């Protein structure tokens with residue numbers, strides 16, 4: 697056998713995309729934004745509601761991620777002291793972990809049914825939002841200028857809401873004229889690209905608790 701190993705690394709580099717599911721894959725219709733009221737059962741909601749205000753350990757660990765040109769791809773500082781990650785959660789309250797995992801799986805099956813894909817899921821976390829915090833419109837897997845962020849595989853994403861005893865904190869989709877006032881038990885679902893920018897209005901008073909859940913398409917049976 698001869699040695700037949702001409703490498704084409706330049707060609708491969710040109711073909712490279714950070715996204716397996718490319719931005720725009722799901723189109724740009726508002727129909728891809730889903731709201732599910734009472735997604736969390738009442739009994740489970742009560743347990744989560746009682747637990748959230750008692751959390752006294754919040755993550756301060758991860759480092760921000762920057763592109764070569766210095767662009768911030770993930771701002772860890774923004775989430776410091778307001779994310780109860782899976783490591784903390786599973787240690788301080790395994791029961792809550794099981795409950796949240798149940799609803800992450802429920803959302804996984806919901807996504808698979810709606811979008812005709814198979815998705816992988818991640819461990820549960822709880823985030824808190826307090827007065828003075830807001831989030832500018834952003835996409836979950838892209839920077840606002842279209843470049844990839846640190847999470848290019850966040851293809852379809854969901855948020856669970858547990859409480860409403862706060863002022864402000866509405867979720868809004870500026871391209872779709874949709875404003876969502878969080879309700880206990882509500883879940884929302886949207887694609888992760890820049891056709892689905894979303895932000896959170898400033899929290900004016902009270903504390904707002906959510907679980908963000910990110911899903912990655914591993915098999916795609918839907919129409920392009």
Ligand SMILES: [Fe+2]
Pocket residue numbers: 834835836894
């Ligand atoms: Fe987001």
